[in-house]
Amino acid sequence: MAVYDDVHGWNTLPFLGAGEFYLEYGDFDVSLTVPAGFMVTATGALANPTAIRTAQERARLARAFTDPGQVVSVITRSEAIANATRPVPGTRTWRFTASGVRDFAWAAGSGLRWDASTWDGILVQTFYHPDATPWEDANAMVKFTLRHFSGALGRYPWPQVSAVEGLVEGMEYPMVIFCPSLQKREDQYWVLMHELGHQWFPMQVGSDERRYPWMDEGFNTFADYDAAEAFFKGTAYGDTVRRELLGAYAATAIPGSEQPMITKPDEVRQLYWTAYQKPALMLSILRDAVVGREEFDRAFREYVRRWKNKHPQPADFFRTMSNATGRDLDWFWRNWIYTTARLDQAVDSVRATSDTTFIYLSNRAQMVLPVTLDLRYADNTTETRTLPVEMWDLGSRFTYRLTSAKRLASATIYPRRVYPDIARDNNSWKR
Ligand SMILES: [Zn+2]
CATH class of the missing domain: 1.10.390.10 (Neutral Protease Domain 2)
Structure with a gap:
């Protein structure tokens, strides 16, 4: 469904990959008829669990709710391996319902492991092949991140989240994320976390991914570094x-x-x-x-x-x-x-009179940012002064007047190294 908004009217630009979806919110009621031996997970909550789940699966799943500290194997490794080759005749119809979501996705397969845990009543599910052993940690990773993002960005609003291991390099849909199995723990965490972060941007905050990927990929990536x-x-x-x-x-x-x-x-x-x-x-x-x-x-x-x-x-x-x-x-x-403006803040020179030290600063490129000045005195004491960005309203040169009887030994811009200053060799003055 195309979004009609009050800026562009009908948004009919197609999915590109580089520019993704721009989608409207809606309610879904989906029935999927699949081979009886298949496991299915999807956007939404399973509406017919008694018809689908075995008594053992229901009992194990219940344990994830009664003991939220635990990751429960709903389908164990040996069960998954047995299921992969066990023929099950016929079909089964899985019914999922979801409200207020911008898309619907599903995954199905046989011989999958299934782990479950809960956080704050939300079901965290991971589905993976028996040989995808890095995924034994995936449930705990997703759960940690669900809690982290809920605290940083607002509580996750849906009853469950499913992470599915497979060939897809990393892709997000409401309540379902797809990630490969990665040997390096940092990489495995990063992809799971990143796809989970999309549950906020754009699944909840429904920006136009097709025109402005920085508003979903970028905001998500920013939140990812914190996580x-x-x-x-x-x-x-x-x-x-x-x-x-x-x-x-x-x-x-x-x-x-x-x-x-x-x-x-x-x-x-x-x-x-x-x-x-x-x-x-x-x-x-x-x-x-x-x-x-x-x-x-x-x-x-x-x-x-x-x-x-x-x-x-x-x-x-x-x-x-x-x-x-x-x-x-x-x-x-x-x-x-x-713009592609870059930052180059500099200490040009320093001149001292008996009671005032003049620190001559300049902004040598197009980007402006506040200045943090690290001062060291001859007596080896130090202090930090923060100058607001409005200093550059007066032009690209600024004279900072330091009224102190103490003799200045050095002045350095950007001591915390958080700025992408393109020329660091002009950031310091030393007596
Ligand atoms: Zn992404």
Whole structure:
């Protein structure tokens, strides 16, 4: 079904892959008639469980609810192997119902393992082939992430989520995600988590994926870094994973080659950068260096709340973030989304009189951001000064007057290394 919205009218652009779906919300009542030996999972809740489930399956599934700490094997490895070759004559009809979802997907097969657990009454299911052993951890991974995203973005609204192992590299539908089996634990977690994150963007916040992949892939990827940091907390991977965004920036944000984030997916050459990584870096910087964590998190959650089951355009996101933070952020979106502006903040020089030290700063490229100045004095004391972005309203040069009798030994911009500054050699002055 095509979406009719009040911006474009009928949205009839076809699925491209690079630009995905733009879908309306609806209620589904689907009956699937499949070979009797098949296991099926789908968007929605199974409406005829007594006709479908064996008594043993029902009893095992019930244990997932009575003991939420546990991951229950509803179909064990040996049972799955036996099921794969056991002939079952005839067919069975599975009926699924779902309300308020933008799509419907299903998976079916024989000889699958089935694990189940619950979080806050929500059923977490994983289906996988007996030889896909990394998936023995998948249920716990999905459950952890369901809880994490529910806290960060608002509670997961549906009764179940199914993760299905298979050939698909990673694909999301309401309540169903598809992921391959990956040997490296970090990779396995990342794909499961990423597809689960799509249950918020775009399954709940129904943005136009066909025109603006950065509003679903990008917002999701931003949330993914938080989830990965939480899941792998205290490990080298967890403590450093977000840094890869700055590495990607250095490798990809090349003048003449990089395209603005707003570029139509039909024309994008580096989709992983413009639709996934750059938006994640953008929101990390907005949160950590411009708005502040608490205020940002509240505003971002408010965006999810206001636009749930609706169709936000980019401007709706900008307005919600401005409205919820009380800040004019137009300058920020303009730089990050509509241009390929790069950042080069510099300390040009320092001059001192008896009671004032003049620190001459410049903004040598097109992007503007606030300045964090790390000051070290001759007596070895240090302090940090944060200068608001409005400093650049006066032009690309700014003189910071430091009234202190103490003698300055060094001034350094961007000590926290969260900015993608393209020329770090001009960021410091030393006496
Ligand atoms: Zn994705």
